[in-house]
Every structure is written in C-alpha cells, then in structure tokens.
Amino acid sequence: MWQFLRLPAAAMRKIMMALLLLLAPALFAAGTLTSVTATNKPIQIKDHVVDVVIDNGFARTEVTQTFFNPNDTDLEAVYGFPVPSSASLSEITIWNGERILNGEVIEAKEAKRVYAEERDAGNDAALGECACTKPKDEVEYMSYQFSVSPVRKQSEVKIRFVYYQPLTIDTGVGRYIYPLAEGGTDDAASSFWTRNPKVEQRFAVNVELKSGWPVDEVRVPGAEAEVKVNKLTDGHYKVTLDRNTGDLSRDFVFYYRLREDLPGRAELLAYKPDANKPGTFMLTVTPGVDLAPITSGADYVFVLDVSGSMASKLGTLAGGVSQTLAQFKAGDRFRIFVFSDNAHELTRGFVDVTPQNVAEWTKRVQQLGTESGTNVYEGLKAGLDAVEADRPTSILLVTDGVTNEGIVDPKAFHELLKKYDVRVFGFLMGNNANWPLMRLIAETSGGFYAAVSNDDDIIGQILLAKSKINSEALHDAKLTVRGVKTFDTTGEVIGKVYRGQQLVIFGRYADGGEADVTLDAKLTGNDETYATRFEFPDVATQHPELERMWALAQIEQVVMKEHAGLVATDEAEHAIRDLGVQYQLVTDYTSMVVLADDAFAKRGIARNNKQRVDVERAAQSARATAPPQNVRVDRNKPMFPGGFAPRLKGGGAFDPMTALLALVAAIAAWRLRA
Amino acid sequence: MSFVELVTCHFLHWSVQHFLWDALAFAALGIACARRDLAATLMTLATAIFVIPLAVTAFAPEVAVYRGLSGLDSALFALLLVQVRSRIALLCGLAFIAKIAFELTTGAALFATNMGEGVVAVPVAHIAGAIVGTITATLTSLCGSSSPCSSH
Numbered sequence: 001m002w003q004f005l006r007l008p009a010a011a012m013r014k015i016m017m018a019l020l021l022l023l024a025p026a027l028f029a030a031g032t033l034t035s036v037t038a039t040n041k042p043i044q045i046k047d048h049v050v051d052v053v054i055d056n057g058f059a060r061t062e063v064t065q066t067f068f069n070p071n072d073t074d075l076e077a078v079y080g081f082p083v084p085s086s087a088s089l090s091e092i093t094i095w096n097g098e099r100i101l102n103g104e105v106i107e108a109k110e111a112k113r114v115y116a117e118e119r120d121a122g123n124d125a126a127l128g129e130c131a132c133t134k135p136k137d138e139v140e141y142m143s144y145q146f147s148v149s150p151v152r153k154q155s156e157v158k159i160r161f162v163y164y165q166p167l168t169i170d171t172g173v174g175r176y177i178y179p180l181a182e183g184g185t186d187d188a189a190s191s192f193w194t195r196n197p198k199v200e201q202r203f204a205v206n207v208e209l210k211s212g213w214p215v216d217e218v219r220v221p222g223a224e225a226e227v228k229v230n231k232l233t234d235g236h237y238k239v240t241l242d243r244n245t246g247d248l249s250r251d252f253v254f255y256y257r258l259r260e261d262l263p264g265r266a267e268l269l270a271y272k273p274d275a276n277k278p279g280t281f282m283l284t285v286t287p288g289v290d291l292a293p294i295t296s297g298a299d300y301v302f303v304l305d306v307s308g309s310m311a312s313k314l315g316t317l318a319g320g321v322s323q324t325l326a327q328f329k330a331g332d333r334f335r336i337f338v339f340s341d342n343a344h345e346l347t348r349g350f351v352d353v354t355p356q357n358v359a360e361w362t363k364r365v366q367q368l369g370t371e372s373g374t375n376v377y378e379g380l381k382a383g384l385d386a387v388e389a390d391r392p393t394s395i396l397l398v399t400d401g402v403t404n405e406g407i408v409d410p411k412a413f414h415e416l417l418k419k420y421d422v423r424v425f426g427f428l429m430g431n432n433a434n435w436p437l438m439r440l441i442a443e444t445s446g447g448f449y450a451a452v453s454n455d456d457d458i459i460g461q462i463l464l465a466k467s468k469i470n471s472e473a474l475h476d477a478k479l480t481v482r483g484v485k486t487f488d489t490t491g492e493v494i495g496k497v498y499r500g501q502q503l504v505i506f507g508r509y510a511d512g513g514e515a516d517v518t519l520d521a522k523l524t525g526n527d528e529t530y531a532t533r534f535e536f537p538d539v540a541t542q543h544p545e546l547e548r549m550w551a552l553a554q555i556e557q558v559v560m561k562e563h564a565g566l567v568a569t570d571e572a573e574h575a576i577r578d579l580g581v582q583y584q585l586v587t588d589y590t591s592m593v594v595l596a597d598d599a600f601a602k603r604g605i606a607r608n609n610k611q612r613v614d615v616e617r618a619a620q621s622a623r624a625t626a627p628p629q630n631v632r633v634d635r636n637k638p639m640f641p642g643g644f645a646p647r648l649k650g651g652g653a654f655d656p657m658t659a660l661l662a663l664v665a666a667i668a669a670w671r672l673r674a
Numbered sequence: 675m676s677f678v679e680l681v682t683c684h685f686l687h688w689s690v691q692h693f694l695w696d697a698l699a700f701a702a703l704g705i706a707c708a709r710r711d712l713a714a715t716l717m718t719l720a721t722a723i724f725v726i727p728l729a730v731t732a733f734a735p736e737v738a739v740y741r742g743l744s745g746l747d748s749a750l751f752a753l754l755l756v757q758v759r760s761r762i763a764l765l766c767g768l769a770f771i772a773k774i775a776f777e778l779t780t781g782a783a784l785f786a787t788n789m790g791e792g793v794v795a796v797p798v799a800h801i802a803g804a805i806v807g808t809i810t811a812t813l814t815s816l817c818g819s820s821s822p823c824s825s826h
Contacts (some may be wrong), residue, residue: 490700650730651688652744654699658773660753662699665766666706669758 005133006449022410029575035036042196043151048203048248054256055210055267055623056631057284058174058549059167061087064160065153068200074150077157080143081248082179083647084165089586090545090553091162091613094148096543097155097321102594103128104600105584108572112589119149126594128161130586131437133559141516142434143577144586148594164545169258169286171500177453178205181312181430184289187630203246207254208322211235212267214259221253222455229530234259235628239402251453264288264640266517266532268633270509271546273615276491276536278508279488280546284453285503286526287477287530291471295519297331298392298470299350300324303383304365305429306375307340313429316452316515317398320427322362328353335386337381340371341405373405380441384420396443396470398427401434410437410563421494425448425469436556438551440563446496468498474521474528479505484536486514490553497521497661506546507554511536519639530640533603534633542623544615551583584609599662666669680727686741694820696743701826703750710757714814718764722749729802748774752807756815773776 046066053060061084067077092103101124111127118125126148133142151157167174180197209218214234220227223241230238239254265286272279297370302321310317321336328334333350337343347365351357354532389395407413417424426449428439435451442449450465474497489507497503503519512535519530555576562572574590580590593605599609656663687693707727726745748770755767774797 160822367704525797548728648798650740651692651742652696652726652740652748652796652803654695654744655749656695658770659695659699661766661769662747665751665758665763666702666758668762669706669710669754669768672758672760 004291008270010051040071040073042457043075044070044196045079045199045248045500048199048200048246050205050252052176052178052205052254054167054174054622056209056629057166057168057267057282058269060162060545060620061163061165061178062160062162063520064158066158067158068156069151069153070194073438074152076147076149077151079146079148079159081276083144084141084179084554085178085643086181086549086556087129087163087165087475088548088583089130089161089163090548090584091124091145091609092128092592093160093497094124094126094145095158095595096148096150097152097650099596101126101594101596102610102613103594104605104607105581105586105590105592106587107581108587108591111593114593114595114605115147115149115239118599119147122150123599124596125599127646128160128586128592128594130588130591131584132588134588140611144667146204159537159610163550166282166504166506166549168502169505170261170285170502172213172258172260174256176207176254177452178254178475179249179449179456180248181453197248199243199248201245201248202242203248204240205252206241206244207237207239209235209237209239209254209256210628211258211388212257212628212632213262215256216259217257219255221255222250222576223252233627239311247309251455253455257565262286263638264530264625265632266534266634266639267631268534268536269543269546269631270537270540271543272509272512272540273544278487278510279508279512279536279540280402280550281509281536282478282543282546282549283481283505283507283517285505285518285639286375287474287503288498288503289474289497289528289530291473291499294392294470294472296392297329299331299388300328300332300334301306301383301386301393301395302334302336303340303343303379303395303399304336304368304380305340305374305376306368306370307337307402308370308372309374309400310429311370314497315402316369317429318366318368320398320452320512321365324592325358325362328358332355333391334361336365337382337386338368338587339375339382340377341373341374341380343379345382349390349623361660374399375405376401376404377407377416378405378436380413381416384416384422387420387422393422394447395422395527396427396549397424397438398429399438401426403434403437408438411565413441414564416442417444420445421631424467425465427452427465436559440560443495443560444564448496448498448501462466469604471499471651474523474526477503478519479520480520481507481509482518483515483533484513485510488550488554488673490550490557506550508550511538516636519637532634532637532639534636542619544612546621548583548585548612550562551579551585555579555585555587581608584612608671677695681723683727683740684723684743684746687743688741690733694744696747699742699747703747703754704708705749707754707757710754711814714753714757714810716748716752717814718807718810719746721810722746725806726799726802729775730799732794733798740796740799740801745803748800749807749810752804753811754807756811770804774804 046068048065049060053324069075094101115125115127126146129145145158148157148159167176182385186254209215212235213664215237218229218237218239220239220241226241228240232238267284268281270281271277304317304321330353334353335350336346338346351361380397383395408581409633422445424444424445424447426452428435428438428449438449442447445655448468477497486507486509489505491503491505514533514535516531516533558567558575561567576587580587587591685716687696723747727740730740755763
C-alpha cells in the first residue's frame with residue numbers, strides 16, 4: 001500500500017499519527033463500542049452516574065448507566081472502559097425491562113460460552129471481561145469490557161457495576177481517579193471498534209469522602225467551577241459534578257489534602273466474621289520519619305517515550321518535563337533521551353542547570369513529535385549507560401510502557417536493571433498503560449512509579465516525585481508482625497521508603513490478639529526500628545470488601561513474579577484463576593457472566609458472588625450512617641514517637657454519661673453534707 | 675510547652691460539645707467539693723493544673739496540643755469520691771475507673787463525644803487528674819482536717 005501511495009513508510013506513519021491526533025477525542029475515551037463494519041447507529045449512553053465513597057484507605061465506585069438502542073432491530077451493547085488502578089470489579093447488575101440480572105464470576109472461557117449460548121437463544125444476558133494485564137481478542141488492552149444482549153429496539157437497558165480499590169496518601173495528599181480516557185495503546189482494538197463516548201443526558205460524579213483525619217482541602221482539577229463541595233465536618237465532604245450532557249473522554253480526578261503535620265501512624269482495617277476462621281487485614285503505615293533533603297548536586301537522566309501510543313499524552317509529557325526542569329537547582333545536571341523504534345539523545349552529554357539551559361531544553365522538549373513503535377528496553381538501556389558513577393543519579397522514565405519493538409520480555413528488563421545501581425523513577429502516562437512492566441522496573445531498581453492522568457495536577461505530581469528523589473530514603477525496610485500469626489501477606493518486604501510514602505500491607509491472620517509490629521530499616525547507614533503494639537480483632541465485620549482487595553493484591557503479586565520470571569506462566573494462570581473464582585474477581589482468566597436467577601439455577605452456577613454482595617451491602621449500609629472513623633491503632637504506643645513535626649490534637653473529654661456520673665456523685669455528696 | 679500554655683490548656687476546648695460537658699461536670703463537682711472542703715479543692719486544682727499537661731507531655735508525646743477541662747474534672751471527681759466514701763460514691767468511682775481503663779486499653783472514648791475531627795482521646799490526662807485528686811484527699815484525710823497539715 002505504501003508503494004501505491006508513493007510515500008515512504010516512515011512518512012506514512014507520521015501522517016497516520018497526525019490523523020490519530022486529530023481523532024483523539026473520539027477514539028480515546030470510554031464508551032459504547034461498535035464494530036467498524038457495523039451499519040447500525042451506535043448504542044447511546046443516556047446517562048452515566050458515578051457514586052464514589054472514599055472511606056479509610058479504600059474507595060468503592062458504583063457506576064450506573066443507561067444504554068439506549070436507537071435502531072429498529074435488537075442489538076448487543078458493548079461498553080469498554082480502562083481498568084482503574086488496583087481495582088477489583090465485584091458486581092454487575094442489569095435491568096433489562098422487567099428483568100434483573102446479577103453477575104457471578106466463573107472461568108473466562110466458560111463465561112464466554114455461557115453468554116454466547118444465552119445471547120444466541122435470545123435470552124437476557126451480559127458478560128464482564130478484562131484484558132487486565134494480557135492482550136485479549138476483541139477486548140482493549142488494560143480495559144474492562146461489558147457486553148449486554150439484547151438491547152431491544154428503541155429501548156433502554158440499565159447497567160450498574162461496582163469496584164473497590166485501595167487508595168494511599170502521598171505526602172498528605174490523597175488522589176482518586178475515575179479513568180475514562182483510553183490510553184490509545186491498543187492499535188488492534190482501535191482498528192476493530194469505533195467508540196461512542198457521548199452521554200446524551202445526565203453525567204454525574206458524586207464523591208463522599210470520609211477521613212478519620214481532618215481534610216484541609218478537596219479539589220477536582222479542570223472542573224473547579226462546576227463542582228459543588230459540601231463540607232459536613234473536618235473529615236467529611238460531599239463533592240458533586242453534575243452535567244446535563246457529557247462525554248467519557250476525560251478522567252475525573254479528585255484530590256484531597258489532609259491537614260498538615262499529622263503524625264506518623266499505623267492504621268488497621270480488619271475483617272474476621274468468625275472467631276474460628278482466618279481474618280483479612282489491611283495495615284497502612286505512614287512513616288513519621290524526618291527524611292532530610294539531599295543538598296548536594298545530582299544528575300537526572302530523562303528517558304522519554306515519543307512513540308505513537310503517546311500521541312494523546314505528549315502535551316502532558318512536555319508540560320511535565322518542562323516543569324521538572326524548572327524545579328532543578330544550581331549544581332544539578334541533566335541529559336535527555338527519547339525513544340520510539342530506537343533511542344537517541346537530544347542533549348549532547350550532561351547539561352548544567354542554568355536559566356538559559358532550562359529555557360532552551362524546555363523549548364526543545366515542547367517541540368517533540370511522536371514517531372512509530374515503542375522500544376522501552378532500548379531507551380532504558382541508553383539512559384542507564386549515560387550514568388556517571390561519581391555523582392548521585394536518577395533516571396526519570398516517562399512512558400505508557402507499551403513495548404512492541406526490540407526486547408519486550410519483562411524478564412530481560414529485570415536482568416538489565418540488576419546490572420546497574422541506579423534508581424529509576426517512572427511516570428506511567430494515561431490509562432491502559434503497562435503498570436506491571438513499570439512496577440517491575442521501579443521495584444527492581446529501588447525506585448518508584450506514579451501513574452499520571454492527562455487530567456492530573458501535573459505540577460503537583462512532579463513536586464511529590466521531586467520531594468522523594470531529593471530526600472533521603474529508608475533502605476532495606478521490612479515490616480514484621482509478631483504475636484499474631486499472619487500469612488499470605490503482600491508488601492511486607494518494602495526495600496526503600498521514600499518521603500511521604502505510605503505503606504499498605506494486605507494479609508491474612510489466624511487468630512486475633514495483641515501483635516508487635518516493627519518496621520526495620522536503615523537511615524543514613526544506621527539501623528532504625530520503629531515499633532508498636534496493637535490488637536488484631538478476633539471478630540470484625542465492618543469491612544468485608546477487604547477480602548476482595550486482599551485477593552487482588554495477591555493477584556498483582558503473582559503477575560509481578562510472572563513478569564520477573566519467578567513464577568511459570570501456567571502456574572500464574574492457575575493461581576489467578578483460583579483467586580478470581582474464589583473471591584469473585586474479574587481477571588485475565590475469569591469473567592463475570594450476568595444472568596437471571598432462574599438461568600443460574602438451570603445451569604447449576606453457584607451464587608458465590610450474590611452471597612458476598614449481600615454481606616458487603618449490609619456492612620456498607622451500617623457504615624453509611626456512621627461518622628468518619630479514625631482507625632489509628634498505635635495511639636497507646638506510637639510507632640513513630642515524635643513523628644515529623646507532630647501536631648496531633650488531644651483532648652480529655654467528659655462525655656454526657658461521665659458528666660451524668662459526676663453530677664450524681666456531686667448530688668450524693670451534697671445530700672450527705674446536708 | 676510554655677507556662678501560659680501549661681495553665682491555659684484546660685480552659686480551651688476543641689468544640690462546643692467538648693466544652694459543654696466538661697464545664698457542666700466541672701461546675702457540679704467544683705461546687706460539691708468546695709462546699710465540703712474548699713482548701714482541699716483549691717489544693718487539688720492548683721496541683722492538677724500543672725501535673726496534667728506535664729503527664730500528657732511525658733506519657734502521650736504524640737499529642738502536640740492538649741485541650742480540655744476533663745483532667746481537672748477527674749481530679750475533683752477523685753477528691754469527692756475519696757472524701758464522701760458512700761455506696762453511691764463507690765459505684766460512681768468504680769464506673770469512672772472502668773471508663774478510664776477502657777480508654778487506656780482501646781485508645782477510644784467509651785461514649786461518643788464530639789471533640790472535633792482528628793482530636794484523639796487522652797486517657798492519661800484523666801489518670802493524672804484522678805491520682806492528684808486521690809492523693810490530696812488522702813493527705814487531707816490523714817491530717818484529720820480540711821486544712822493543710824502544716825497548719826497544725
């Protein structure tokens with residue numbers, strides 16, 4: 001075809017990328033999907049309402065939307081949206097006319113077969129699939145896809161889905177993202193589907209934030225004028241964004257900033273409905289350690305992805321790099337590499353940080369254009385080779401991590417990074433990005449990575465990253481729990497802990513009781529121990545969702561081990577499938593088939609998810625009316641005495657009952673005296 | 675902590691509700707104690723006003739700012755209970771000890787008190803106050819008079 005057009009392939013690719021950029025708003029969005037060959041009008045989204053509750057370290061997102069079929073024939077509706085970070089999709093409910101359908105997670109191929117049979121028989125059915133970490137036929141990479149059949153002619157179908165995800169606080173700032181913008185990382189899917197991101201009527205996002213710690217400010221970047229913020233108490237906010245029409249092409253990003261100078265702390269959520277059965281916990285440790293800034297000059301090597309899949313994110317990338325350069329101080333140096341099919345250096349060796357140099361290279365980065373493929377390995381290797389051993393150096397890798405050129409095996413990245421003693425800090429751009437590869441790169445090198453949305457406060461993200469890179473870190477950090485038997489934990493071997501970083505450990509425990517929890521680490525060469533003691537409850541019923549989040553953390557750990565070559569692919573598949581079915585999670589190997597109750601009974605599919613959902617909804621109802629709870633567990637023996645500039649407020653209070661007691665005693669004394 | 679902060683922390687509160695119940699208890703206990711033994715009451719308050727914030731600083735170092743009358747309430751409560759020595763007083767005393775023990779072991783308030791967002795209960799203030807009240811009551815009782823021992 002290139003010969004026919006008489007244009008070289010490279011030039012043609014550039015033209016294609018330019019066209020893709022022009023089409024970006026339509027292509028890169030969540031929305032209903034229609035085959036590119038279809039002649040029907042696309043299924044419409046009538047309304048799209050998102051209800052989010054952020055409560056003590058995790059978020060519950062419930063999305064309710066109505067599809068409308070404007071055609072004169074019954075159709076199948078297909079809806080795709082990016083997989084949110086560490087999200088466990090747990091519920092799908094469909095209202096099709098009078099019928100209510102609910103979802104059960106089973107093995108993916110079996111789910112697809114069941115759905116196809118029901119659909120072909122003309123029965124109401126739906127299917128929720130995920131290409132969570134692996135490419136899958138007809139499902140966009142790193143996306144969830146829902147298929148609903150039939151949407152009857154000129155009729156509506158309502159769908160509701162729910163997912164949970166843990167949220168961490170970074171340097172006192174919490175961030176929640178409802179991802180909508182597609183990353184544009186899956187060319188095959190983009191060429192198969194056309195997308196309809198338009199919401200015909202109501203688009204609304206309602207966020208309820210319940211924090212056990214006072215919140216100074218909440219913010220929705222890009223929608224400040226539209227959102228209504230209702231502050232109920234210091235830690236309880238309701239934020240609403242309500243539009244008459246909308247489109248699903250931009251992420252919804254919500255920030256909340258805790259009051260400054262809160263103490264370091266340990267917080268525990270547990271779920272153990274039966275004293276005789278193991279429980280599940282989520283332990284969040286916020287180190288209150290004064291990590292001093294590094295004052296000596298340092299080197300920074302930028303490795304920037306300018307491949308085709310970065311087309312819609314290049315503006316964000318350029319803006320981010322420009323603002324990062326502006327943050328550097330005299331004495332620092334930088335070099336810039338870019339990569340697509342292969343890597344090359346923009347600068348010629350290290351450049352000293354001066355106002356002139358920063359201005360010049362800012363301009364050069366802003367002029368970058370995209371090229372074709374993505375050879376992350378080549379780019380990373382070029383950056384690593386550029387490091388000079390006698391100065392502290394950090395590599396700043398900015399990419400969506402979609403490798404499709406050169407060496408693509410994650411194990412090779414693992415081996416490459418082990419040869420160098422350089423920290424790689426990753427900025428993972430957009431949704432549908434390859435988090436397993438970026439996490440592998442960051443963890444192997446002892447760095448960290450941050451996922452960045454196009455709708456993020458980029459400067460905020462950069463400042464957070466900068467405070468980590470420019471400050472001392474805790475090394476060889478390890479969290480130990482003694483006194484209570486814990487198992488199947490994730491995240492207890494931490495490695496480095498950066499400034500402001502929160503540690504989240506999921507695990508299971510056999511019996512409740514008092515536990516000694518210790519964080520051992522090295523700080524500027526000295527061994528440091530931060531210890532506390534608190535109770536793991538024998539019975540706790542408030543947070544049943546913890547089981548699903550623990551299972552997802554296990555799955556992510558298995559994926560990481562598979563990528564690093566520590567677990568065989570078939571073994572990983574087996575483990576993920578078992579966890580997915582047992583804890584009712586949609587994964588690469590498990591899908592949610594949505595049927596009417598009688599159809600489940602007829603097919604003999606167990607209602608495991610229904611049982612879980614019933615328990616979760618009961619707990620959520622009980623929590624809904626309660627004020628925000630502070631779940632700090634190290635009050636009696638603070639894990640970080642002194643903390644970083646602690647400003648914890650304390651009070652001795654006579655509650656009404658005690659005051660009444662005092663009153664009775666006073667009256668009794670008065671009468672005796674009389 | 676400066677001298678001014680040491681003294682004034684008792685009279686500052688985090689919320690209206692926090693102030694209301696503390697002040698009610700302070701008024702009731704203060705009148706009852708003063709009516710029985712003014713000198714012992716003043717001695718208790720004069721000692722507790724310093725001991726409580728110092729105890730909070732020493733035993734609850736994570737608390738940077740302490741506020742509330744309840745430490746002084748506890749001191750007066752203990753003073754009254756030891757002085758009165760009736761069955762009702764004993765029951766009230768046991769209930770009060772149980773409340774403090776619960777707060778100490780769980781780190782949470784036994785009954786919901788709206789001290790304000792992010793304000794943590796500091797049971798050590800109640801314990802310190804109760805100890806001061808008990809010691810003062812015992813000393814005055816041993817001296818056989820409401821006056822300071824030295825006056826005999």
